[in-house]
Amino acid sequence: MDGSQLITLLKYAAVLVAAIIIGNWFLSETRKAKLNKDPWYKPYFSVPGIIILVALSLPVWLWLFSR
Numbered sequence: 001m002d003g004s005q006l007i008t009l010l011k012y013a014a015v016l017v018a019a020i021i022i023g024n025w026f027l028s029e030t031r032k033a034k035l036n037k038d039p040w041y042k043p044y045f046s047v048p049g050i051i052i053l054v055a056l057s058l059p060v061w062l063w064l065f066s067r
Helices: 003-035 047-065
Strands: none
Touching: 003 047
């Protein structure tokens, strides 16, 4: 394994770790909302929920504005 492959592997690992952290953060917000009997959409208005929504909608926005 040369240096460029190692750098690429480290980049993938960093993205995976960030996704795990944000996912756990969102899951804790969801559990907190369930305990407080908040509406189902309440976790999506938290910081991790907005990050997830932006990440999911980014390909659509890029497709729309790249034409």
